[in-house]
Amino acid sequence: MTIAEAAAFFRDGDRFCIVTHRSPDGDTTGCASALCRGLRALGKIAAVLENPQTTPRYAPWLEGLTVPREGAGDTVVTVDVAAETLLPENAEHLTVALAIDHHGSNTGFAQQTLLDPGKAACGEIVFALLQELGAPLDPVSAGALYVAVSTDTGCFQYSNTTANTLRVAAALRDAGVAAAAINRALFGVKSLRRLRLEARLTESTVFWAGGRVAVCVLPLSWREELALTEDDLDALASFPRAIEGVEAGVLLKEKPDGVVKLSLRTGPSINASAVCAHLGGGGHPAAAGASFKAVLGEALELVRAAFAGEGVEV
Amino acid sequence: MTIAEAAAFFRDGDRFCIVTHRSPDGDTTGCASALCRGLRALGKIAAVLENPQTTPRYAPWLEGLTVPREGAGDTVVTVDVAAETLLPENAEHLTVALAIDHHGSNTGFAQQTLLDPGKAACGEIVFALLQELGAPLDPVSAGALYVAVSTDTGCFQYSNTTANTLRVAAALRDAGVAAAAINRALFGVKSLRRLRLEARLTESTVFWAGGRVAVCVLPLSWREELALTEDDLDALASFPRAIEGVEAGVLLKEKPDGVVKLSLRTGPSINASAVCAHLGGGGHPAAAGASFKAVLGEALELVRAAFAGEGVEV
Numbered sequence: 001m002t003i004a005e006a007a008a009f010f011r012d013g014d015r016f017c018i019v020t021h022r023s024p025d026g027d028t029t030g031c032a033s034a035l036c037r038g039l040r041a042l043g044k045i046a047a048v049l050e051n052p053q054t055t056p057r058y059a060p061w062l063e064g065l066t067v068p069r070e071g072a073g074d075t076v077v078t079v080d081v082a083a084e085t086l087l088p089e090n091a092e093h094l095t096v097a098l099a100i101d102h103h104g105s106n107t108g109f110a111q112q113t114l115l116d117p118g119k120a121a122c123g124e125i126v127f128a129l130l131q132e133l134g135a136p137l138d139p140v141s142a143g144a145l146y147v148a149v150s151t152d153t154g155c156f157q158y159s160n161t162t163a164n165t166l167r168v169a170a171a172l173r174d175a176g177v178a179a180a181a182i183n184r185a186l187f188g189v190k191s192l193r194r195l196r197l198e199a200r201l202t203e204s205t206v207f208w209a210g211g212r213v214a215v216c217v218l219p220l221s222w223r224e225e226l227a228l229t230e231d232d233l234d235a236l237a238s239f240p241r242a243i244e245g246v247e248a249g250v251l252l253k254e255k256p257d258g259v260v261k262l263s264l265r266t267g268p269s270i271n272a273s274a275v276c277a278h279l280g281g282g283g284h285p286a287a288a289g290a291s292f293k294a295v296l297g298e299a300l301e302l303v304r305a306a307f308a309g310e311g312v313e314v
Numbered sequence: 315m316t317i318a319e320a321a322a323f324f325r326d327g328d329r330f331c332i333v334t335h336r337s338p339d340g341d342t343t344g345c346a347s348a349l350c351r352g353l354r355a356l357g358k359i360a361a362v363l364e365n366p367q368t369t370p371r372y373a374p375w376l377e378g379l380t381v382p383r384e385g386a387g388d389t390v391v392t393v394d395v396a397a398e399t400l401l402p403e404n405a406e407h408l409t410v411a412l413a414i415d416h417h418g419s420n421t422g423f424a425q426q427t428l429l430d431p432g433k434a435a436c437g438e439i440v441f442a443l444l445q446e447l448g449a450p451l452d453p454v455s456a457g458a459l460y461v462a463v464s465t466d467t468g469c470f471q472y473s474n475t476t477a478n479t480l481r482v483a484a485a486l487r488d489a490g491v492a493a494a495a496i497n498r499a500l501f502g503v504k505s506l507r508r509l510r511l512e513a514r515l516t517e518s519t520v521f522w523a524g525g526r527v528a529v530c531v532l533p534l535s536w537r538e539e540l541a542l543t544e545d546d547l548d549a550l551a552s553f554p555r556a557i558e559g560v561e562a563g564v565l566l567k568e569k570p571d572g573v574v575k576l577s578l579r580t581g582p583s584i585n586a587s588a589v590c591a592h593l594g595g596g597g598h599p600a601a602a603g604a605s606f607k608a609v610l611g612e613a614l615e616l617v618r619a620a621f622a623g624e625g626v627e628v
Binding site: 155156157158159161162163164166167169170171173174179180183184187188189190191192195196198199200202203205242243244 | 468469470471472473475476477478480481483484485487488493494497498501502503504505506509510512513514516517519556557558581
């Protein structure tokens, strides 16, 4: 489906129910917010289906827009959802009329799909769609789309960022986004707890293979000692790989009940998914994981063996 | 001076010597690189004056462009230099024909000044100038300007970023910048030395005014103890301000000969430039600095008094 065809779909229809994905992030939430507000501004009836997993970080963008399942409109539209299995529990068995998405892996689960895998964020597609529809872009809608494009690109830092991403962000700033406050809240700030955790990880990082592999270990006891929240552990798996010269970053988190969770981030020379497969896990070539029963000392040796199994002597 | 007038200045002249500032950063170096390359492409004789403080991080952008003092051309142009005192040692007593700058605090030290304090980076001004001159934008020049605008905005994250910054970045990406590699090198990776420094700063940060002000101190001795390079200190000034709840982040670096360098980063509630003016410094409302003679203990009290002078009781 093209942007023009999708615009016709929205012009011809009414009573839209917009659905976000499980573990909703900035992209799916921002898209839902902006699309819903844009459709309402055009005189359509529209709402966003409540997502029980929406966190306080992104919930404000959906204020006044959400409805429970029984209040949802007839025409279901998903944003940033790649597969039916990623629909939240309360959206299972809904017939999806249109999926707006940027994942190349989209399964085609919807009746129609507006898909552009060349876009870093689904927000770029929703922006183009709202422009095509002639929907007014107020500062709140622009802010929601700014959250969408900035979170999916690590504030325009990740390799998926394109010139289009930056142009959309510029247009959103022209529309009055309070970008400085959003950037600071989402990207610019760390809690002192998190900084203390990073300090401990720095002091205790172990290097294998002459520095090619960095191993960080997070014992269960640190959570209490440093009063860590779940937010403090956000994206911690990328910490060891971000050390200069490191091609494979290993994070071992001790969990309750004798379980260790391995997170592995790698550059192009090492297949993270293959290494994790030796420990019953999997994932992508550059980002994979596994969970297994072990004490931390054993876990280190198991990870060492998994690397060796892929020809990386550590 | 307007962009058009500056373009006429370059069209009418020849034999340009471009000068960067002391402790050269990505903005001054990227501007010098792109301006020099652009002028050469237009058939002018141009070179960048060697800056003995250029670090390995930014030096590659000046490859093939630099000359020693005796080889410098007649028409001296500075980029991103706010005051005569910020000229490198080998540029002292040079007559500066044109200063291209974005610092509101520019002292007007040059014969003519192309100044736009509304720009986040001097690179945005040089970009507009090169467009006005019709200079071709090859991938290397675009990369140099990308380094300029991205480093001065923390990869488009800081509050100085505008829609124009993002549009310039988009145009630079269109010109073929290898942005993903630049972003990883400049923003995505930290040396172990830098991480150890951050760990020490975390453990030693002092908080004033109930956590509104965070103060980090870098004693001279740490440089040797941690084997720090100048690149390891890059953008360190933003570290204290990035702690949750902090409105003003103070970094005090002990320098040789009893000099202390203050770097201040603030939110909208505190004018960094005004605080630093109490200590003979200046800069932007959200980012400013000063250098003065003091031992570290005295320096802390001087900074405390400077805050008080602006009505911030610490």
